[in-house]
Amino acid sequence: MTHTYENLGFGYKVCISSEHRFGTDAFLLADFAGARHKDKVADLCAGNGIVALLLSRDYQPSGIYAVEIQDEAYTQLEKSVEASPEEAKKIIPIRADLKEWTASEKLDLITCNPPYKADGAGIRSDTEAAIIARHETACTIYDVCECAARSLKFGGRLCICNRPERLADVIEAMRKYKIEPKRLRTVHKDKNSEPWLILAEGRLGGSAFMRIEKPLFIKGENGESYSEEMKRIYRLYEFQRQDLEEK
Secondary structure, eight states: OOOEEEEEETTEEEEEOSSSOOOHHHHHHHHHHOOOTTOEEEEESOTTSHHHHHHHHHHOOSEEEEEEOOHHHHHHHHHHHHHSOGGGGGEEEEEOOTTTOOOSSOEEEEEEOOOOBOTTSSOOOSSHHHHHHHBTTSOOHHHHHHHHHHHEEEEEEEEEEEOGGGHHHHHHHHHHTTEEEEEEEEEESSTTSOEEEEEEEEEETOOSOOEEOOOEESSOTTSOSSOHHHHHHHTHHHHHHHHHHHO
């Protein structure tokens, strides 16, 4: 399989292939989750490492476990870390099934961009890799929350993205494993469209109180490709400045 690299700026590169790429949701999840320098983090369903790389690039936590089950995606994850700056070496690739994996230390933050479609729902994808990435065949949202509950410290955060139609499942799964939903944000293409993505945060052992944050719009008000917030999330201003400095 042919591998190429996409530049994430500031020396970071992600290895992509026809089967393991990334989308806007990875940027949105990394920005929504954030991290502190002292945080110990894990990214589940890590794929080629895009969320872990963005967290490392933008927040530089003390360590990131990147957990991936598929062999090809794991290979790309390793290549992504190798091709990125020294700070990215704090990302520890782990080839494992999250249903069986538990961190060797208690974590402050876990992120996950899980399969969105319930097994049996919608049209099946063409390849095995796409089926695992998009359908809940290898893991479910309940598996994700159970894994997070095993590895998070008390008060630790689980941040995930999913489709709006799965919101009830996300909340039910979190609460089943004592992860209380605390933040919710909807993502829209523009101000006239329904949400196409949700971003949700839960805290292990948290009290019952959830804040609904203002919607996030991808496009600008005047038909621009990106809103000001999306330009910030994509770090377009920094990239433009970097290009000018290099010239």
